[in-house]
Amino acid sequence: MTELRRTPLFSLYKKYGAQVVDFAGYEMPVQFSGIVAEHKLVREKAGLFDVSHMGEIEVTGPGAGAFIQKIITNDLIKILPGQAQYSPIANDKGGTVDDVLVYCLNEDEYWVVVNAANREKDWEWMVSHQPENAGVTLRDRSDEIAQLALQGPLAETILQKLTTVDLSQIRYYSFQTNVNVAGVTSLVSRTGYTGEDGFEIYMDASQAMSVFEALMEKGALFGLEPIGLGARDTLRLEARLPLYGHELLDDISPLEAGLGIFVKTAKFDFIGKDALLSQKENGLRRKIVGFEMKDRGIARGGFQVFGPDGPIGFVTSGTFSPTFNKSIGLAMVELSYTEVGTEFDIEIRGKKARAVVVKTPFYKRAKA
Amino acid sequence: MSQVPANLKYTKEHEWVRLDGNRAYVGITDFAQHELGDIVFVEIPEVGAELIAGETFGTVESVKTVSDLYAPLSGKVIEVNQSLIDHPELVNTATYSEGWMVLVEMSAAEDVNDLMDADAYTSHLGE
Numbered sequence: 001m002t003e004l005r006r007t008p009l010f011s012l013y014k015k016y017g018a019q020v021v022d023f024a025g026y027e028m029p030v031q032f033s034g035i036v037a038e039h040k041l042v043r044e045k046a047g048l049f050d051v052s053h054m055g056e057i058e059v060t061g062p063g064a065g066a067f068i069q070k071i072i073t074n075d076l077i078k079i080l081p082g083q084a085q086y087s088p089i090a091n092d093k094g095g096t097v098d099d100v101l102v103y104c105l106n107e108d109e110y111w112v113v114v115n116a117a118n119r120e121k122d123w124e125w126m127v128s129h130q131p132e133n134a135g136v137t138l139r140d141r142s143d144e145i146a147q148l149a150l151q152g153p154l155a156e157t158i159l160q161k162l163t164t165v166d167l168s169q170i171r172y173y174s175f176q177t178n179v180n181v182a183g184v185t186s187l188v189s190r191t192g193y194t195g196e197d198g199f200e201i202y203m204d205a206s207q208a209m210s211v212f213e214a215l216m217e218k219g220a221l222f223g224l225e226p227i228g229l230g231a232r233d234t235l236r237l238e239a240r241l242p243l244y245g246h247e248l249l250d251d252i253s254p255l256e257a258g259l260g261i262f263v264k265t266a267k268f269d270f271i272g273k274d275a276l277l278s279q280k281e282n283g284l285r286r287k288i289v290g291f292e293m294k295d296r297g298i299a300r301g302g303f304q305v306f307g308p309d310g311p312i313g314f315v316t317s318g319t320f321s322p323t324f325n326k327s328i329g330l331a332m333v334e335l336s337y338t339e340v341g342t343e344f345d346i347e348i349r350g351k352k353a354r355a356v357v358v359k360t361p362f363y364k365r366a367k368a
Numbered sequence: 369m370s371q372v373p374a375n376l377k378y379t380k381e382h383e384w385v386r387l388d389g390n391r392a393y394v395g396i397t398d399f400a401q402h403e404l405g406d407i408v409f410v411e412i413p414e415v416g417a418e419l420i421a422g423e424t425f426g427t428v429e430s431v432k433t434v435s436d437l438y439a440p441l442s443g444k445v446i447e448v449n450q451s452l453i454d455h456p457e458l459v460n461t462a463t464y465s466e467g468w469m470v471l472v473e474m475s476a477a478e479d480v481n482d483l484m485d486a487d488a489y490t491s492h493l494g495e
Contacts, residue, residue, distance in 0.1 A: 019405075034460075035431045036406040230405070230432055296409055298429055320408040320431045327408075349427070349434075 007052035008146050008205040009212055016226045023229055024117035026053040031228040038231035039322040042194055043363075046152030047227035048215055051193075051200070052208060055119035055142035057126060059110045063134035068102060068110055071129055071271055073254060075264040079104050084173050084189055087262050088254035089125070090272025094279055096248040096257070098122050101191065103175060113147075115244045129271065146208030150215060151198030151235075153365075154222045159188070159199055161218040167199075182214035193232065195239025195363050234319050237328065238363035240290060246301050246317045247288055247330060255279050256332065258288050258360075288316060289338045290360035291346075293327035295353035299346040305331050306345040306352065312337055315346060321362060328362050329355075370399040370493060373464055377480065378489035381438040384464060385483055394440055395468045396428060396459060399493055404430040407459045410452040412437070412469050417445045419472055421479050426469070428459065437469070441479035447471035 004027045013020055018029035029050065032038060041047050059068055069076045074087035081104050089097040098118040103111040114122045123140050130136055150159055156167050162182045167190075170176055175189030184207040192198040203211055216224060233243070240258075242248050247257045254263050255276060265277045293299060299318040304311055318329030337344055340359050345352040372378070377385040382400035386393040401407065409429040419425050419439035426437040448470050451458060459467040474480075484492060 019403075030432065031405055034406050234431060296411070298409070298431075298434070300434075320406075322406075322431070 005053070007050055008208045009050040009052060012050075012209060012212060018226070018228060021229075024053060024115070026116060028053060029226070029228040031230045032226050035228070035230040035234060036322045038225065038227045039234050041223065041225055042152045042196055042227060042231065042235055043323060044153070045223040046150060046154040046158055046198075046219060047231070048212065048219065048224055049149040049151065049227050049232060050146075050208075050212070051149050051232075052146040052205070053116035054147050055114040055116060055122070055140065056145045056147075056202070057112045057114060057123060058139040058141050059112060059126075060108060060137045060139070061135040062108055063131065063136040064108050064110050065104075067129075067131060067134065067136045068112065069267070069270065071126065072100070072102065073263040073270060073272065073276065074102075075267045076102065076104075077267075081106050082174055082176065084175055084191055086173075088248065088257075088259055089122070090254065090263075090270070090276060091250060092272060092275065093251075094253040094255075094272050094275030095250045096244070096252055096254055097125050097250070098244055099242060099248055099254075099259075103187070103189070105177060111141075117245055144205050145202055146205040148201045148203075148208065148212060148215070149192055149194075149198065150201065151192045151194040151196050151227075153197060154219075154224075155196070155198040158215065158219045158222050158224055159201075162214055163188075170199075182211050184211050186211065193241055194235040195241070195361065196235075196365055233317075234322055237317055237319050237330070238321055238323055238361065240330070240361040243317060252332065253279055256284055256287055284335060286313060286332055286334055287338050288330050288332050289357045290362060291329055291331055291344075291355040292358045293329075293346075293353060293355050294343070295355075296327075297348045297353050298327050299329050299331075299348055299353065299355060304347045305333055305337075305355075306347065307334070307337060312344060323363055328358075330360075331355075370397065370402065371464070372397070372486045372490050372493070374486045376464065377440070377483035377485060378492075379438060379440045379483060380492055383438060383440045385440045386464075386468075387480065390474050390477065391446070392441060392443070392472045392474055393468045394470050394472060395463065396437070397489075398463050400435075401460050401463050401467075404428065404435060405432045406430050407456045410456045410459060410469060412448050412452070413445055415445055415448060418475075419443055419445060419470075421476070421482070439472075440483060441472065441474055442476050443472040443474040445470050446473050
């Protein structure tokens with residue numbers, strides 16, 4: 001049993017009344033005041049998340065761009081310095097190694113932000129595919145970089161109180177480096193994992209506490225509160241954002257997960273291209289769909305899905321949607337069960353409960 | 369700190385029991401509701417069901433997780449709290465009052481001897 005890791009903000013959790021759980025090897029806050037209240041706060045006002053467990057792998061050198069282009073399925077050509085791009089990383093069979101955010105700091109300097117659970121795996125994957133003598137240097141900076149997420153309709157208003165940089169100039173999926181946030185040099189990007197407007201703020205781990213507390217202090221007037229991983233999960237699920245380990249796995253392709261727009265098979269070459277191209281050409285046999293429960297209960301990840309003649313798939317994630325007051329989820333099912341309106345059964349603790357396929361995302365914010 | 373009213377009896381599985389002659393109201397404790405978080409479904413048996421002390425008789429499901437309910441004593445369910453169908457959050461907000469789950473007519477009065485009083489339950493929580 002390895003010892004659990006802690007983020008630089010761990011000592012603050014108690015002060016804000018967190019319940020702490022093991023998540024991806026980290027002691028993380030699952031909730032503060034309660035998942036439903038925290039969820040609604042992010043939808044209506046703003047919430048502050050410690051997401052320092054996420055990993056940051058720095059890729060530098062003249063070959064950095066070409067190397068990342070080779071390992072991601074999205075097309076890095078489309079972004080410029082100051083922009084971020086979401087992408088799956090595929091394996092040779094077309095399965096998914098991880099889904100990451102690539103930050104282009106300069107033409108020869110990138111950050112690849114990876115899931116905490118995959119940090120070691122991604123590192124090894126990248127090192128094993130690192131070309132020799134191509135001018136690519138990799139550095140795992142996860143322990144020295146902390147990350148906060150400030151999410152919700154009031155996120156910009158709150159963050160603007162702590163910086164002179166005009167945040168309205170930071171567009172969706174763009175970022176700025178060297179932003180002074182409450183006296184701390186930070187990277188501020190307009191990204192998130194909640195379906196709301198908001199920012200992800202990266203800074204030196206040793207400074208994270210002072211930024212967190214400054215945000216809490218300035219945000220108090222706007223109702224800002226800390227948010228745990230429980231609400232992070234319900235928020236991302238309503239917005240149908242995938243979570244590695246659930247919607248994405250080594251044997252689930254990004255196409256099956258519904259991430260086709262991030263798989264650019266027209267691009268010159270990348271790991272997994274042949275397998276993904278053949279999936280595209282031959283058609284998928286299964287796909288992830290959104291469902292809503294018609295019967296009572298929550299269909300959680302791993303539960304089996306049944307058609308009239310037997311098993312047709314499994315639930316990848318399921319929860320109770322605080323926004324809609326309904327039980328919702330995502331399931332990987334055979335293609336013939338993926339049309340909106342199709343019904344199937346999900347086995348919940350030995351009993352079959354009815355569910356219906358619905359359009360996703362479950363939640364989409366109104367454009368300002 | 370969890371609330372542990374002095375006038376109730378408790379099980380180590382965190383159910384509370386309010387005795388009223390040979391009848392008993394049953395719910396889950398403040399500690400249990402807090403651990404579970406926002407409760408969204410309560411599955412309890414219908415009137416007439418027979419409960420057996422120590423065996424599961426239903427489930428309580430929160431956004432976060434699901435947990436079995438264990439019968440604190442044996443007997444027949446004579447009333448179920450219908451309000452919990454539409455308002456399961458009563459278990460969080462009115463744990464020891466409107467958050468009750470079933471009313472049981474006890475079949476073995478000696479079952480009560482196996483329940484903990486408030487002091488014993490408080491020290492059980494501390495362990």
